Amino acid sequence: MARVFNFGAGPATLPEAVLTEAQRELLDFGGTGMSIIESSHRGKAYSAVHEEAVANYRQLLGLSAEYAVIFVAGGASMQFAMVPLNLLGEGHTADYVHTGAWAGKAIKEAKRVGAVHIAADTSEAVPARIPTPADLDLTPGAAYVHLTSNETIAGSQWKGFPDTDAPLVADMSSDILSRPFDVERFALIYAGAQKNLGPSGIALVVLRRDLAERASGSLPAMLRYATYVEHDSLYNTPPTFSIYLMMLYSRWTLKEGLAALHARNVEKAARLYAAIDGSDFYTGTVAKECRSDMNVTFRLPSDELEALFMREADAQGLTGLKGHRSVGGLRASLYNAFPSAGVDALVSFMKAFESRRG
Amino acid sequence: MARVFNFGAGPATLPEAVLTEAQRELLDFGGTGMSIIESSHRGKAYSAVHEEAVANYRQLLGLSAEYAVIFVAGGASMQFAMVPLNLLGEGHTADYVHTGAWAGKAIKEAKRVGAVHIAADTSEAVPARIPTPADLDLTPGAAYVHLTSNETIAGSQWKGFPDTDAPLVADMSSDILSRPFDVERFALIYAGAQKNLGPSGIALVVLRRDLAERASGSLPAMLRYATYVEHDSLYNTPPTFSIYLMMLYSRWTLKEGLAALHARNVEKAARLYAAIDGSDFYTGTVAKECRSDMNVTFRLPSDELEALFMREADAQGLTGLKGHRSVGGLRASLYNAFPSAGVDALVSFMKAFESRRG
Numbered sequence: 001m002a003r004v005f006n007f008g009a010g011p012a013t014l015p016e017a018v019l020t021e022a023q024r025e026l027l028d029f030g031g032t033g034m035s036i037i038e039s040s041h042r043g044k045a046y047s048a049v050h051e052e053a054v055a056n057y058r059q060l061l062g063l064s065a066e067y068a069v070i071f072v073a074g075g076a077s078m079q080f081a082m083v084p085l086n087l088l089g090e091g092h093t094a095d096y097v098h099t100g101a102w103a104g105k106a107i108k109e110a111k112r113v114g115a116v117h118i119a120a121d122t123s124e125a126v127p128a129r130i131p132t133p134a135d136l137d138l139t140p141g142a143a144y145v146h147l148t149s150n151e152t153i154a155g156s157q158w159k160g161f162p163d164t165d166a167p168l169v170a171d172m173s174s175d176i177l178s179r180p181f182d183v184e185r186f187a188l189i190y191a192g193a194q195k196n197l198g199p200s201g202i203a204l205v206v207l208r209r210d211l212a213e214r215a216s217g218s219l220p221a222m223l224r225y226a227t228y229v230e231h232d233s234l235y236n237t238p239p240t241f242s243i244y245l246m247m248l249y250s251r252w253t254l255k256e257g258l259a260a261l262h263a264r265n266v267e268k269a270a271r272l273y274a275a276i277d278g279s280d281f282y283t284g285t286v287a288k289e290c291r292s293d294m295n296v297t298f299r300l301p302s303d304e305l306e307a308l309f310m311r312e313a314d315a316q317g318l319t320g321l322k323g324h325r326s327v328g329g330l331r332a333s334l335y336n337a338f339p340s341a342g343v344d345a346l347v348s349f350m351k352a353f354e355s356r357r358g
Numbered sequence: 359m360a361r362v363f364n365f366g367a368g369p370a371t372l373p374e375a376v377l378t379e380a381q382r383e384l385l386d387f388g389g390t391g392m393s394i395i396e397s398s399h400r401g402k403a404y405s406a407v408h409e410e411a412v413a414n415y416r417q418l419l420g421l422s423a424e425y426a427v428i429f430v431a432g433g434a435s436m437q438f439a440m441v442p443l444n445l446l447g448e449g450h451t452a453d454y455v456h457t458g459a460w461a462g463k464a465i466k467e468a469k470r471v472g473a474v475h476i477a478a479d480t481s482e483a484v485p486a487r488i489p490t491p492a493d494l495d496l497t498p499g500a501a502y503v504h505l506t507s508n509e510t511i512a513g514s515q516w517k518g519f520p521d522t523d524a525p526l527v528a529d530m531s532s533d534i535l536s537r538p539f540d541v542e543r544f545a546l547i548y549a550g551a552q553k554n555l556g557p558s559g560i561a562l563v564v565l566r567r568d569l570a571e572r573a574s575g576s577l578p579a580m581l582r583y584a585t586y587v588e589h590d591s592l593y594n595t596p597p598t599f600s601i602y603l604m605m606l607y608s609r610w611t612l613k614e615g616l617a618a619l620h621a622r623n624v625e626k627a628a629r630l631y632a633a634i635d636g637s638d639f640y641t642g643t644v645a646k647e648c649r650s651d652m653n654v655t656f657r658l659p660s661d662e663l664e665a666l667f668m669r670e671a672d673a674q675g676l677t678g679l680k681g682h683r684s685v686g687g688l689r690a691s692l693y694n695a696f697p698s699a700g701v702d703a704l705v706s707f708m709k710a711f712e713s714r715r716g
Contacts (some may be wrong), residue, residue, distance in 0.1 A: 004391035008398045011598055016385070019393050023384040027377050033362035033675060035377050037557045037603070040366045040678060073432035073559050074580060077594035081578030112576050194595055199395050201431050201560065201597020218470050220439030222432060223581075236435035237552055239559020239597065240369055245395070317391060320398060 005342035008320030009152050009295060009333045010174065010194040018248045018337075037241045041234060049244050050234070056250035060258060061183050061206060068212065070205045070228035071246075073239050076173045076192035079203050080106045083146065083169055083188065084113035086215040086225050092143040095119040095166065099130055100151035101326060106171060110146070119145065128154040128297075129287040133162035142166040144187065150175035152195075153324040155297030155331060156290045161185055167211060175294045176204070177253055178336055179262040187211055195294070196253075196336045198246035202239050253336065261336050268334045268343045269293040275347045281358040282350065285329060296332045297323060306330060309353055318346055363700035366678030367510050367653060367691045368532065368552040376606045376695075395599045399592060407602050408592070414608035418616060419541050419564060426570065428586035429604075430561045431597050434531045434550035437561050438464045441504065441527055441546065442471035444573040444583050450501040453477040453524065457488055458509035459684060464529060468504070477503065486512040486655075487645040491520035500524040502545065508533035510553075511682040513655030513689060514648045519543055525569060533652045534562070535611055536694055537620040545569055553652070554611075554694045556604035560597050611694065619694050626692045626701045627651040633705045639716040640708065643687060654690045655681060664688060667711055676704055 006013045029036040032045050039046045054069045063069065072078065088094045088110065096107045098121040110116045117139050120131035128151070138145060144167040150157040152174040161168070167187030176191040183189070188207040194200035205225070212225040221227045227235045233243075253261065273291060276282040276298050285297045300306045306329060310321050323329035332346060364371045387394040390403050397404045412427045421427065430436065446452045446468065454465045456479040468474045475497050478489035486509070496503060502525040508515040510532040519526070525545030534549040541547070546565040552558035563583070570583040579585045585593045591601075611619065631649060634640040634656050643655045658664045664687060668679050681687035690704060 002391060003385070006392050006396055008396070008401075010595065011396055011398060013396055014393065019385050019395070023381055026381040026384065027361070027374070033360060033677075034364050035372065037377070038364055038366070038369055038371055040369060041558065042683075043366075043678075073436070073597075075431065075594055078431065078580045081580055085578070109578050109580075112578055192595065199597070199599045200399065200595040201600055220443070220467050220470055222436045222439055236433055237368065237550065237558040239431075239557070239600065241557045241603075242559055242597065242600070319391075320401075325400075 002317070004317040004319050005339070005345055006320050007318065007332045007334075007338070007342070007346070009324070009331060010192070011200045012195050012333055012335050013337045014198070014249065015252045015337045018245065018252055021248055022245060036244045039240065041237050041240050046240055049247050050232075053243055053247035053250055054232075056247065056254055057204065057206070060177055060250065060253060063183060063206065066208055067183070067206055068209050068229045070207070070225065071233040071238055071243055072203045072205055072228060073201065075194070075201060075203050076102075076171055076190060077105065079171070079190040079205065080109035081113070082223055082225070083144075083190070084110040085219055085223055087167070087169070087188070087211060088114040088143045089214065089216070090114065093117050093139050095139050095142045095145040097131060097136065097145070097147040098123045099148055099156060100128065100154040101324070102151055102153065102171060102173070103148040106146060106148065117142070127285055127287045128156045128290065130156050130158050130290045133160070136162055138164060138166070144169045146170070150292050150294050152295050152333075153327055154286065155292045155295045156286045157292035157294065159289065167208070175292070177258065177261070178265050178294055180258050193242065193246055195333075198249045199242050202242040202246070204246070256336075264340065265293045265334065265336065268338070268340055269296055271343050271347060272296045272332060272334070275350050279350075279354055281354040294333060294335055296334060297329055299329045303328070305357060308357065312353065313346070313349055316345075316349060318342070318349055360675070362675040362677050363697070363703055364678050365676065365690045365692075365696070365700070365704070367682070367689060368550070369558045370553050370691055370693050371695045372556070372607065373610045373695045376603065376610055379606055380603060394602045397598065399595050399598050404598055407605050408590075411601055411605035411608055412590075414605065414612055415562065415564070418535055418608065418611060421541060421564065424566055425541070425564055426567050426587045428563045428565070428583065429591040429596055429601055430563055430586060431559065433552070433559060433561055434460075434529055434548060435463065437529070437548040437563065438467035439471070440581055440583070441502075441548070442468040443577055443581055445525070445527070445546070445569060446472040446501045447572065447574070448472065451475050451497050453497050453500045453503040455489060455494065455503070455505040456481045457506050457514060458486065458512040459682070460509055460511065460529060460531070461506040464504060464506065475500070485643055485645045486514045486648065488514050488516050488648045491518070494520055496522060496524070502527045504528070508650050508652050510653050510691075511685055512644065513650045513653045514644045515650035515652065517647065525566070533650070535616065535619070536623050536652055538616050551600065551604055553691075556607045557600050560600045560604070562604070614694075622698065623651045623692065623694065626696070626698055627654060629701050629705060630654045630690060630692070633708050637708075637712055639712040652691060652693055654692060655687060657687045661686070663715060666715065670711065671704070671707055674703075674707060676700070676707060
């Protein structure tokens with residue numbers, strides 16, 4: 001069977017070249033006579049993979065020596081806890097910007113650890129939107145300010161980031177490496193890998209080295225950023241195959257180029273938003289200036305038509321279009337690896353569906 | 359290049375059939391038109407994989423409904439923290455049996471959380487050994503008793519397990535599913551997957567459901583066993599591809615049969631120990647009654663000869679024989695998937711090396 005167009009929000013489409021390469025060398029990595037899955041995390045073969053992954057991210061993000069790049073098992077949900085456990089000392093307050101479901105989860109975990117102030121709340125806004133930097137009510141001397149750069153479920157995205165006195169922390173799970181941005185404005189960035197980076201179950205964390213020292217001595221080793229920074233993510237056995245896939249994906253990202261990918265992402269999303277806006281049958285759910293280039297959310301006139309749309313689309317190889325179970329509707333995720341031809345196919349299908357059912 | 363014999367302690371040799379199957383369907387899983395890596399963790403294709411993995415472990419371990427099987431990102435090192443965070447309430451004491459490097463790491467993390475009593479300590483014994491059940495000094499009313507069923511670095515292994523009043527917890531990372539045992543004696547078992555189960559970066563945890571309720575409400579969601587039990591390890595996006603590989607490996611384990619694998623493991627290890635004991639050139643490092651069937655540790659007369667042995671063995675496709683950096687010497691790991699022919703090859707090489715260099 002040919003590859004379908006997978007609009008899923010994550011785990012998501014990977015570049016076919018990454019999968020083909022992984023498949024080719026799955027039983028014999030680089031002439032070692034074994035799979036990279038079987039290779040020691042302290043051996044030469046894996047070490048080269050690990051180092052290349054780190055180097056590629058450093059280059060893609062333009063990181064200075066002040067920043068460390070680490071890999072932590074467990075995805076963004078584990079980071080929702082690790083961020084406050086490491087950075088939110090007793091007697092301090094962390095500012096969180098509440099923009100939707102994912103920010104909400106980060107807030108819930110932070111509240112288990114310490115004092116949280118909601119600097120702005122657009123989580124219930126209809127249409128969905130992101131606050132402007134001027135909307136933020138920030139705590140003087142806050143431990144940090146946390147935002148969610150792209151709300152995967154709502155389909156909203158920060159288009160510019162606030163200047164903050166406190167260290168700025170961002171969950172960039174669903175739009176990291178989709179566009180160039182000024183990393184130096186951030187103290188810590190984390191991203192579950194399963195959208196623009198690789199497989200699920202692992203997070204990329206980029207942090208200013210001085211922040212890794214904030215945690216109390218009683219925090220378990222595997223929950224301390226310092227453990228990962230000091231041991232280059234090799235204190236224990238890391239998820240080696242996941243990091244290998246991330247390395248292959250980062251190599252592809254470098255080859256495509258961040259500026260070119262960004263241009264392509266903007267163009268892909270614009271084409272789909274134009275199809276939505278050009279029809280009375282489809283309705284976008286996000287304020288135009290806050291629309292995500294990664295997750296395009298829209299509705300049809302009824303739940304029945306949405307269910308029918310998904311069934312018929314699926315039969316044509318357009319899969320994963322169901323909106324998150326918490327909000328309903330439709331969602332087309334267009335991450336870096338999602339091919340432009342898939343947008344063409346969806347737009348054509350939308351027109352045909354509307355003319356049949358509209 | 360042909361596959362080498364990989365004696366590495368973990369990440370370790372996988373069944374070739376597992377790798378071949380993963381390779382075959384890497385770009386198109388079960389006719390879905392996408393890789394299982396790209397497949398939604400809430401979709402039908404992945405759900406079937408997830409459910410089969412759980413069902414296979416339930417069958418292999420003979421679990422009653424009282425027990426849950428969960429997957430936690432992060433390996434055994436994360437469990438060193440999660441066990442006390444969930445089970446060691448304030449004002450209680452946990453008993454730990456200190457048998458070597460891995461028990462030591464578990465103890466270090468538990469001490470960060472609460473009160474720890476060392477029920478026995480053989481960690482410095484020469485030759486290495488495991489305490490007998492009668493040696494244990496257990497705390498009345500202990501929160502739990504923790505042991506390490508197999509010390510991967512020392513090469514020692516519990517041959518029978520103690521009866522304890524308190525819930526018995528075991529790190530079985532390096533010998534789970536290598537032999538039949540009475541699971542009902544344990545309250546919680548955890549195992550990093552990279553020896554007998556699959557890739558690195560994930561742990562299998564088997565626990566009595568009532569224990570999942572012990573944790574305090576302030577523990578972050580991703581660190582609470584209850585989160586995994588209640589959501590069948592799908593509260594957040596799990597490491598889907600890792601669980602897929604574990605499913606394939608568990609399917610292979612079921613096909614081979616636990617009793618047959620155990621017999622093969624005993625026979626493989628006995629053959630290698632016989633070669634060690636039949637020579638004055640090689641010396642075992644573990645008391646005979648405590649020798650591990652998984653990790654066979656031995657020394658040569660000098661560090662120089664050990665280095666030469668490893669170099670020459672490696673050149674003949676016998677790799678990963680270096681002992682852990684903390685103890686030196688040689689170590690041959692003979693997990694379930696390690697082929698019997700590899701033991702033949704090592705024994706032949708040992709004889710030839712001794713006759714050249716002895």
